[in-house]
Amino acid sequence: MGGNCTLKHCAGRNYYCSVELTIQLIGGKWKPIILYHLGTQGTYRFGELRRSIPNITQKMLTQQLRELERDGIVDRKVYPEVPPKVEYTLSETGQTIMPVLKQLCKWGKDYEERFGIVEVESEVEEKNSAA
Numbered sequence: 001m002g003g004n005c006t007l008k009h010c011a012g013r014n015y016y017c018s019v020e021l022t023i024q025l026i027g028g029k030w031k032p033i034i035l036y037h038l039g040t041q042g043t044y045r046f047g048e049l050r051r052s053i054p055n056i057t058q059k060m061l062t063q064q065l066r067e068l069e070r071d072g073i074v075d076r077k078v079y080p081e082v083p084p085k086v087e088y089t090l091s092e093t094g095q096t097i098m099p100v101l102k103q104l105c106k107w108g109k110d111y112e113e114r115f116g117i118v119e120v121e122s123e124v125e126e127k128n129s130a131a
Helices: 018-026 031-041 046-052 058-070 098-115 123-130
Strands: 008-010 013-015 074-079 085-090
Touching: 013 018, 018 031, 031 046, 031 058, 031 074, 031 085, 031 098, 046 058, 046 085, 058 074
Parallel strands: none
Antiparallel strands: 008 013, 074 085
């Protein structure tokens, strides 16, 4: 970066360095998780993806998938059925992020080993035991 930072424009985004562009495209709380699920498990229907990420809201999942589709990272296929069947997969461009996400996953596992993890009861188990 240094003193050579100049404003650039790509895919409708302004940024100063490639890391900034990357974070704009796949950063945030949910996009890496969505991409990791699609990249490791393959094609998902909306409801399946929603169930695989328990604490994301339907509204947020819809918004994030729309952004990822708009940016060419996720492909959305609608089948002409009633009710409509919609499937999401990583695009060819989306597939290229998988080595980075797998490395992030490995880093997280290494961090867990270094600092230890504590299993947390699910909210359902906590509510049942309180009753």
